Every structure is written in structure tokens, then in C-alpha cells.
Amino acid sequence: MSKTFEKILDTAKAQGMKTVVVAVAQDEPVLEAIRDAKRNGIANAILVGDKEKIIFIAKNIGMDATQFEIIDEKDPAKASLAAVQLVSSGKADMLMKGLVETSMFLRAVLNKEVGLRTGKQMSHVAVFEIPGYDRLIFISDVAFNMYPELKEKVAIVKNSVAVAKACGVDLPKVAVICAVEVVNPNMPATLDAALLSKMNDRGQIKGCIVDGPLALDLAISEEARKHKNIQSPVAGKADVLIMPNIEAGNAMYKTLTYGTTSKNGGLLVGTSAPVILTSRADSPETKLHSIALAALVAEYNK
Structure with a gap:
């Protein structure tokens, strides 16, 4: 049983790399978490968003953007939908919200054609x-x-x-x-x-x-x-x-x-794949914890 986030990270690493897709990925705390998830052997990532901004931010945080697939889509709504479709088509294990309004992101998640609906309560x-x-x-x-x-x-x-x-x-x-x-x-x-x-x-x-x-x-x-x-x-x-x-x-x-000095993470479930729905105010550490949690849930749901 995982009693700490250190154990959560270790367990996620031990089970093997997952793939997370980030919708509107040009966000520094999100990219820091993605960088650390890859360094820790937890998840690789497909980054959907403004490619120029993603590369610029990556350079500033010491992240090698060439290690990641980047899909250039500057429109947030289209980027969200494209990210969701990558998950629903089986090309990735989980979805993560980037620099996009939650309502717009969730509209893509709930899209009737390519969304992650299961008929269950989310x-x-x-x-x-x-x-x-x-x-x-x-x-x-x-x-x-x-x-x-x-x-x-x-x-x-x-x-x-x-x-x-x-x-x-x-x-x-x-x-x-x-x-x-x-x-x-x-x-x-x-x-x-x-x-x-x-x-x-x-x-x-x-x-x-x-x-x-x-x-x-x-x-x-x-x-x-x-x-x-x-x-x-x-x-x-x-x-x-x-x-x-x-x-x-x-x-x-x-x-x-x-x-408090608590550590935390969170995700949206009841979908066909885990959805990392963090707040823009959440720290990179919280976002990393959320990726690790999603990786465990994705493995559990296999």
C-alpha cells in the first residue's frame, strides 16, 4: 500500500512508462511536471498546443523539447479536442489539462464523437x-x-x-x-x-x-x-x-x-481514461503527483 507520494512515484515508475497527452501545453508548471515525469520514468508526453511557445518555455526550464512529440495547434479549443482524440483512439493512456479554461477542456472531454464518456458518473x-x-x-x-x-x-x-x-x-x-x-x-x-x-x-x-x-x-x-x-x-x-x-x-x-504542509494530487475519473484536471494555481509538484496517480489508475483499469 502506498502511504506517501514518494511511494506513489516509485510504484508508477516500477510499472513502466505511460503516455500522457497535454491539451494546450504552453504552461510552465505543467511542462515542469511533464519534464520531471519523464526524468522519473513515469510517463512520456505528447504536447498539443502552440509549438513556438512550448519550445520557448521548455528552454527556460531546462527541458529538452526534442524528446517529446509536439503537435502545433494554436487554437485552444482545437488543441483540446485533438488531445482528447489521441487518448480516445488509444495513442495515449491519460489526458492532462494545460493552459486552457476548464469549461473548454471539459467540452472536449465530453465530446460525443471523440470524447472520453463512458456513461458513468464522473x-x-x-x-x-x-x-x-x-x-x-x-x-x-x-x-x-x-x-x-x-x-x-x-x-x-x-x-x-x-x-x-x-x-x-x-x-x-x-x-x-x-x-x-x-x-x-x-x-x-x-x-x-x-x-x-x-x-x-x-x-x-x-x-x-x-x-x-x-x-x-x-x-x-x-x-x-x-x-x-x-x-x-x-x-x-x-x-x-x-x-x-x-x-x-x-x-x-x-x-x-x-x-498545512500536505502534499497532494488529483484527477477526474469515471472517464474511459484518467483525466488530470489540476488548478492553474497548483504547484509543479502537485501536477507531477497527479500524473503519477493517473498512471496508477490507468494501469489498474487495464
């Missing part, structure tokens, strides 16, 4: 290495689904569990996060949490242990679990945190990113 999974914890923490959804209902939450759980398993967690412990740990009819998120837990009990959600509603402290703190005398196979030991909505998820993501 969701974003963020992965954190948090100081003081003996495991990686998987958080969903922090970036894609805004106000998921029960059906969407079932898919979010399954997608998150698949990512955790790709990282070597054999039986992920899933906490459905709410403000409280009791079912309250006036708090719809607690009803969804209880239903997800029961669906897991009855085998409708497999390959993991789901419990909820659980407040955040109970999910990740064994001390809090003992203090509140909660008996649960998940409380205090959660690997996966399912957030009630995008506000809670995004706030937690940014709190961990900017308020």
Missing part, C-alpha cells in the same frame, strides 16, 4: 499526504460535482474506492462526512450517508467499508472516536472522505493545500 478525487497521518487520504468531490444526490454519491464512492485500490489500499474505509454523526431528517446529507452505509451492508456498494454519517473529527481521529464512544470500523481510520457538496469539499481541499 467525479474528481483529491489525494493528500497529511503530516501526522499514517496513510493517504482520498477526498471527493472537491471540484466537479456541485450538489450530488444519492445516485451521484454512489458513483462518487465507487470512483474514489477505485482510485484508492489503484494506490494499493485493498479494502478502503469510506467515511461519508456530515456536520454530525447522527441521522437528522432536517439534514439531507445525513440521510444520504445512512443510505450509502446500508447499501454497502447489502452489497450494492462493494470492495470497501462505508459508514456514515460521520463528522470529520470522528472520521480521521481515533482520539475523537474514543472520546465520543463511537463503535465503527471506519471511525478514526478512514481512507476515503466523501464530502456532502462542493463547498465543503473545495474548502477542505484549499485548507489542506494552503494551511
